Amino acid sequence: MAKLTSSRYAQVLLLLAVVAVLPLLFPSSFYLRVAALVWISALAAIGLNILVGYAGQVSLGQAGFLGIGAYAVAVGPAHLGLHPLVAMVAGAALAGVIAYIVGKPILRLRGYYLAIATLGFGLLVALVLTSEGAWTGGPDGMSVARPVLFGWRISGAETWYWISGLFMVAGAFLALNLLDSPGGRSLRALHDSEVAAMSLGVDVATKKLAAFVLAAVYAAVAGSLLALMNGFITPDAAGFLHSIEIITMVVIGGMGSVLGCVVGAAFLVMLPQTLTFLHDYEHAVLGLLIMVFMVLLPRGSVPSIAARLRRAAA
Amino acid sequence: MAELLQFVFSGLTVGAIYAIVALGFTLVYNASDIVNFAQGEFVMIGGLATVFLVAAGIPLPLAALIAIVSAVIVGLLLHRLAIEPAHGATPVTLIIITIGASIFIRGVAQIVFDKQFHKLQPFTGETPIAVLGATILPQSLWVLGGTLVIVAAVFWFLERTVAGKALRATAANRLAARLVGIDTTMVLMLAFGVSAAIGAIAGVLVTPITFTRYDVGTILALKGFAAAMLGGMGSPIGSVVGGLLLGLLESLGAGYISSTYKDAVAFIAILLVFFVMPQGLFGGRHIERV
Numbered sequence: 361m362a363k364l365t366s367s368r369y370a371q372v373l374l375l376l377a378v379v380a381v382l383p384l385l386f387p388s389s390f391y392l393r394v395a396a397l398v399w400i401s402a403l404a405a406i407g408l409n410i411l412v413g414y415a416g417q418v419s420l421g422q423a424g425f426l427g428i429g430a431y432a433v434a435v436g437p438a439h440l441g442l443h444p445l446v447a448m449v450a451g452a453a454l455a456g457v458i459a460y461i462v463g464k465p466i467l468r469l470r471g472y473y474l475a476i477a478t479l480g481f482g483l484l485v486a487l488v489l490t491s492e493g494a495w496t497g498g499p500d501g502m503s504v505a506r507p508v509l510f511g512w513r514i515s516g517a518e519t520w521y522w523i524s525g526l527f528m529v530a531g532a533f534l535a536l537n538l539l540d541s542p543g544g545r546s547l548r549a550l551h552d553s554e555v556a557a558m559s560l561g562v563d564v565a566t567k568k569l570a571a572f573v574l575a576a577v578y579a580a581v582a583g584s585l586l587a588l589m590n591g592f593i594t595p596d597a598a599g600f601l602h603s604i605e606i607i608t609m610v611v612i613g614g615m616g617s618v619l620g621c622v623v624g625a626a627f628l629v630m631l632p633q634t635l636t637f638l639h640d641y642e643h644a645v646l647g648l649l650i651m652v653f654m655v656l657l658p659r660g661s662v663p664s665i666a667a668r669l670r671r672a673a674a
Numbered sequence: 675m676a677e678l679l680q681f682v683f684s685g686l687t688v689g690a691i692y693a694i695v696a697l698g699f700t701l702v703y704n705a706s707d708i709v710n711f712a713q714g715e716f717v718m719i720g721g722l723a724t725v726f727l728v729a730a731g732i733p734l735p736l737a738a739l740i741a742i743v744s745a746v747i748v749g750l751l752l753h754r755l756a757i758e759p760a761h762g763a764t765p766v767t768l769i770i771i772t773i774g775a776s777i778f779i780r781g782v783a784q785i786v787f788d789k790q791f792h793k794l795q796p797f798t799g800e801t802p803i804a805v806l807g808a809t810i811l812p813q814s815l816w817v818l819g820g821t822l823v824i825v826a827a828v829f830w831f832l833e834r835t836v837a838g839k840a841l842r843a844t845a846a847n848r849l850a851a852r853l854v855g856i857d858t859t860m861v862l863m864l865a866f867g868v869s870a871a872i873g874a875i876a877g878v879l880v881t882p883i884t885f886t887r888y889d890v891g892t893i894l895a896l897k898g899f900a901a902a903m904l905g906g907m908g909s910p911i912g913s914v915v916g917g918l919l920l921g922l923l924e925s926l927g928a929g930y931i932s933s934t935y936k937d938a939v940a941f942i943a944i945l946l947v948f949f950v951m952p953q954g955l956f957g958g959r960h961i962e963r964v
Contacts (some may be wrong), residue, residue, distance in 0.1 A: 361912070379932060412766065418766055419768070422870070433775060457693075465948075466945075466947055468952075469952050472709065472903065472907060473903070473948060473952070475709075476899065476903045476944070477945060477948070479899070479900070479941075480900065480941035480944065480945065481941075483710050483896070483937055483941060484910055484937075484938050484941060487935065487937060487938055490690070491876070491934045491935070507684055571737065600896065601892070601894065607766075607770070607772055608773065610775075611766055611767055611770045614768065615764070637802065640784065640785050641781070641782055641785065643777055643778075643781030643784065643929065644778055644781030644785065645780045645781070646680075646777055646778075646781065647774045647776070647777030647778025647779070647780070647781050648774070648778050648781075650770065650771075650773070650774030650777065650778075651756050651771055651772075651774040651775055652769045654760060654763070654767055654774065655756060655759045655760045655771065658762075658763035658767050659763075659767075660765070
């Protein structure tokens with residue numbers, strides 16, 4: 361197990377196997393929908409992990425980028441006549457460009473500045489989506505047209521399960537490869553010590569910026585998938601609470617661990633579904649579980665458990 | 675002119691509350707590098723508990739006192755049960771713990787209280803006072819006066835008491851503070867207690883104007899964090915100025931530019947400040963030892 365979590369190909373294969381086998385265990389299509397939501401959230405978390413886990417920067421506005429991707433596939437086809445797939449690519453590109461413009465001046469600063477800048481940015485996106493009702497349907501949200509590809513209308517829980525699963529595995533594969541590339545190594549170096557990385561010739565600001573842009577693109581793609589699957593989107597998708605949810609997934613799963621992101625996403629997506637029987641107590645229990653989790657496993661679930669297994673093996 | 679004055683009055687009233695939340699952020703941050711996102715919940719507890727106690731027939735001053743003490747107990751429990759056991763975790767992990775705490779406190783509040791908006795009777799009537807063509811509510815004067823007293827008390831505490839000096843020493847250098855015998859765990863507990871107390875007092879003062887509900891803490895924590903950053907994270911005077919400035923920016927932005935985008939105006943202004951003054955308005959220059 362410890363070996364399994366260390367090789368990147370093993371991790372990707374493990375994810376592929378989980379995606380392939382899970383549907384066999386599901387009694388109804390409701391579970392497929394929940395699992396698809398997990399994959400989509402995991403994709404956003406994996407992207408954010410590049411920024412938080414690898415580069416050590418905090419973003420509290422990731423849902424803003426997710427909102428851009430989501431509304432790109434909603435507004436693009438409805439108002440501009442774009443094909444949903446073109447709109448999805450355009451949304452990802454837009455998120456990347458905005459991340460570049462916002463990130464370039466901010467990432468030179470240290471400490472919580474990126475946190476506050478991304479927080480403000482996320483707030484702005486949610487505000488625009490809520491206020492520009494003529495384009496976005498305002499606070500009530502808008503419906504998203506079902507995409508049609510070569511005459512095939514993409515819909516249904518099972519179809520979306522496979523699409524989201526493949527996107528998630530592909531995203532994980534890219535992130536794991538990045539981690540083992542020279543670029544990824546310099547990111548991890550600046551996570552450990554920015555000064556040491558700088559003195560070894562790592563262009564710290566540029567590397568951070570690249571991580572920020574990449575995280576934004578991941579979030580935008582996840583947002584597009586979410587909107588297309590649900591066929592409906594509201595500004596809540598871009599809201600502060602959703603941003604918090606995404607970063608909590610990364611931290612609960614274990615910062616720097618791609619598998620951890622998937623575990624964290626599964627935890628945060630499924631927990632509210634399983635807690636609905638608690639009715640009014642739902643939020644209290646959710647908050648309590650997050651606290652207990654972080655206090656007991658401060659490094660996140662997957663790294664903590666992997667370390668324990670390694671100790672047991674040694 | 676009268677219009678401008680009106681915007682300034684409302685901006686300062688809201689800004690005073692941001693300032694107190696930001697001051698709470700700063701106290702905890704100085705003692706520990708933790709950004710406590712449950713800060714806004716103390717304001718909520720102060721306001722909402724007072725509303726329910728008053729409704730139960732308890733006179734306002736006593737109700738307010740009980741509410742403030744409850745908030746302090748919640749703050750101390752938060753430190754004892756969630757922050758202290760996670761000792762040594764990374765700052766991001768600690769932030770997530772405080773976010774979990776804020777979700778938990780909100781969840782409990784919606785059970786203990788309810789999900790409705792509540793209002794408190796203004797302390798001294800509702801007749802607006804005319805000032806140079808503009809008007810100001812008597813309750814706004816309570817908020818501004820109360821903020822002044824709180825800020826003065828916190829500064830007196832930091833400058834004149836042994837406990838306050840210990841907090842400042844911990845902020846300057848935690849290791850050195852421990853070496854001279856300061857119990858930094860105690861200091862952090864104190865910071866949580868004081869920030870809970872001042873947050874709750876702010877909640878009592880402002881509830882007659884803004885109404886309150888179990889979930890008002892989130893947006894206050896957000897604005898308070900922004901204000902603390904604007905003033906320069908770690909600077910008590912900076913957080914007060916940052917809070918007032920943020921309130922003014924919002925109010926003027928709403929009045930003269932767009933009421934829909936008042937938050938946008940405020941945040942863009944904050945970002946512009948960072949480009950010119952990367953450490954915020956009062957932040958010391960950060961020099962890192964290698």
